[in-house]
Amino acid sequence: MAAPRQPLVVVGHGIAGLSAALAAAPAPVLLVNRARSGEGGSSLLAQGGIAAALAPGDSAWAHARDTAAAGAWHNDIRMVLRLTAAAPAAIAWLQAQGVAFDRDQAGLALGREGGHGVARIVHAGGDRTGARVTAALLARARAAAHIQWREQVDADALLLRDGAVVGVRLRDAAGCSEVVEAAAVVLATGGLGALYAHSTNPAGCTGSGLALAQAAGARMRDLEFVQFHPTALATGGATLPLVTEALRGAGARLRDHRGRLLMDFHPMADLAPRDIVARTVWQAQRAGPVSLDATSLPQGWEAAFPTVLAACVAQGIDPRCMPIPVTPAAHFHMGGIAVDADGASSLPGLYAVGEVACSGVHGGNRLASNSLLEGVVCGRRTGEVAAQRTCMPTRPGASTRLLRRGPGLDAADRAALRRLLWSAAGPVRSVESMRQAQDELQAQDELQALAAEGWQARLAAALLDAARRRPGNLGAHWRDDGVASVDAHVAADGQRRISAQ
Numbered sequence: 001m002a003a004p005r006q007p008l009v010v011v012g013h014g015i016a017g018l019s020a021a022l023a024a025a026p027a028p029v030l031l032v033n034r035a036r037s038g039e040g041g042s043s044l045l046a047q048g049g050i051a052a053a054l055a056p057g058d059s060a061w062a063h064a065r066d067t068a069a070a071g072a073w074h075n076d077i078r079m080v081l082r083l084t085a086a087a088p089a090a091i092a093w094l095q096a097q098g099v100a101f102d103r104d105q106a107g108l109a110l111g112r113e114g115g116h117g118v119a120r121i122v123h124a125g126g127d128r129t130g131a132r133v134t135a136a137l138l139a140r141a142r143a144a145a146h147i148q149w150r151e152q153v154d155a156d157a158l159l160l161r162d163g164a165v166v167g168v169r170l171r172d173a174a175g176c177s178e179v180v181e182a183a184a185v186v187l188a189t190g191g192l193g194a195l196y197a198h199s200t201n202p203a204g205c206t207g208s209g210l211a212l213a214q215a216a217g218a219r220m221r222d223l224e225f226v227q228f229h230p231t232a233l234a235t236g237g238a239t240l241p242l243v244t245e246a247l248r249g250a251g252a253r254l255r256d257h258r259g260r261l262l263m264d265f266h267p268m269a270d271l272a273p274r275d276i277v278a279r280t281v282w283q284a285q286r287a288g289p290v291s292l293d294a295t296s297l298p299q300g301w302e303a304a305f306p307t308v309l310a311a312c313v314a315q316g317i318d319p320r321c322m323p324i325p326v327t328p329a330a331h332f333h334m335g336g337i338a339v340d341a342d343g344a345s346s347l348p349g350l351y352a353v354g355e356v357a358c359s360g361v362h363g364g365n366r367l368a369s370n371s372l373l374e375g376v377v378c379g380r381r382t383g384e385v386a387a388q389r390t391c392m393p394t395r396p397g398a399s400t401r402l403l404r405r406g407p408g409l410d411a412a413d414r415a416a417l418r419r420l421l422w423s424a425a426g427p428v429r430s431v432e433s434m435r436q437a438q439d440e441l442q443a444q445d446e447l448q449a450l451a452a453e454g455w456q457a458r459l460a461a462a463l464l465d466a467a468r469r470r471p472g473n474l475g476a477h478w479r480d481d482g483v484a485s486v487d488a489h490v491a492a493d494g495q496r497r498i499s500a501q
C-alpha cells in the first residue's frame with residue numbers, strides 16, 4: 001500500500017497564502033493561521049489596489065521601470081519583469097475567482113498612486129480592495145476539496161530532517177502542541193510593521209514567520225528596508241488607519257503646518273515615490289503638523305474611499321471639508337526570507353511568499369500597489385512548485401531536529417522594543433541612533449534577557465545590524481548623518497539592465 005501523501009503546509013491566510021494554497025491543487029494542503037480566517041493580517045486592510053499595465057499605451061516594461069525606479073534600482077530586475085508581465089493575467093485570474101473590480105465607462109477603472117507614471121491600479125469596492133480580494137479567495141479555498149484548515153494555531157517550530165524542512169509544530173491557545181509532517185512548508189505570514197511604535201499593520205504583524213525562519217537558520221535578505229507610508233491618520237495610537245495614496249492620485253495635496261504645498265519640489269509632486277514623500281513629511285513635522293488636503297476631490301467618497309471616510313469621521317474629521325492630519329508609519333517590509341523566483345528559501349523544503357519573503361522584487365522601496373500583485377503572482381507560482389515536492393523516505397539514522405522560534409516578549413517589553421525601533425530604525429536613521437539601540441538590546445540587563453529569549457528582540461537586532469552595515473542611503477533606508485545617497489552608477493546600471501531586457 002502506498003504511504004499517505006504528506007500535505008503541503010501553508011502558514012498564513014492572507015492573499016499570498018490563499019493563492020499558494022489554491023494553486024497547489026490537487027496536492028493536499030493544510031492551511032494554518034494564527035487568527036480566525038478572515039481576521040487579522042495586512043491583506044484585509046490593503047486599500048491601494050493592484051497594479052497592472054492594462055491601459056492603452058502602458059506596458060509591462062513601463063510598469064517594471066516604475067517599480068525599479070521606486071525601488072532605488074536595488075531590485076532584482078528579472079523578478080520585476082516577471083512580476084509586471086504576469087500582472088494582467090493575475091487580474092484576470094482574480095476576476096475568475098469572483099473579484100469584481102471597479103469599472104468606469106472604459107472598462108476596469110484605473111487609478112494612479114505614488115511612483116507610477118500612468119494610471120494602472122485596479123480597485124475593488126474603492127479602498128476596500130484587500131478585503132474584497134481576500135473574501136473571494138477565502139470562499140474559493142473554503143470550497144476546495146484539497147485544502148484542510150487549522151485556525152488559531154501558531155506555527156512556532158520547524159521540523160528538520162537531514163537539513164530539510166519536513167514539518168511544523170502547531171500550538172493552540174491552550175498551549176497544546178502537535179507536530180505535523182509536511183511535504184514542504186510555505187510561510188506566508190506577512191510583515192513586521194507592528195514591531196514599530198507607529199504602524200499601519202494590525203497588531204499581529206510582528207514578524208513571527210520571519211523569526212521562525214531565522215531560528216531555523218534560513219538566509220535573510222535586505223532586512224533594513226522597511227517602508228514607511230507617508231499618510232497614516234495621525235491619531236497618536238500604535239496601529240494607525242491608512243489614508244490611501246489613491247487620494248493623492250485623485251488630486252489630494254500634502255500641506256505643511258502653514259498650509260504650504262509640501263511636495264512641489266519634486267517633478268512627480270505628491271505622487272513621488274513613497275520613501276521620498278515619507279521623509280519629507282517626517283522632516284516637515286519638526287516644524288508642525290502635516291495634513292493631507294483632499295477637500296477639492298469630487299463627490300463619491302462613499303464609493304471610492306469608504307474606509308478612509310469612516311476612519312476620519314471616527315476621529316471627528318470630515319475629510320470632504322477639513323484637512324486630514326497625517327504622519328508616517330511603518331507599512332511594509334521589503335526585506336525578509338531570501339527566496340528565489342519559485343519562493344524557495346536556502347533551506348530545502350521551506351518556501352516563503354508575500355511580505356515575509358524577499359525575492360528582491362521590491363528593491364529598496366516597494367512601488368505602490370505591487371504587494372497584492374506579488375502575493376497573487378508569487379503565491380500561485382510558489383504553490384505550484386512546492387506542491388511538486390515529495391518527501392524522501394526517512395533514511396535510517398537520519399537526524400531530526402525541532403527548531404523553535406522560542407518565547408516572545410511580554411507586553412511591556414514589546415512596547416519598549418517598538419519605541420526603540422521607531423527611534424533607531426524609522427524613516428530617518430543615523431549610525432549613532434542605530435548603534436545606541438543595538439547597545440541597548442545587548443547591554444541593558446533586562447534587555448539582554450530579552451535578546452536571548454524574546455524572538456521579537458532577536459529580529460529587531462538583526463534588522464538593526466543590517467541597517468548599520470548598509471553603507472549609504474538607499475530607498476527606504478535613509479540616514480541623516482551625511483552619508484552619500486545611492487550612487488548615480490547604481491541607477492544608471494539598473495536602467496541599462498532593464499533596457500537590455
Ligand code: SIN
Pocket residue numbers: 046047048049242243244245246332367368369370371
Ligand atoms: C495605499 O493605499 O496608499 C497603500 C497601497 C500600498 O501599500 O501599495
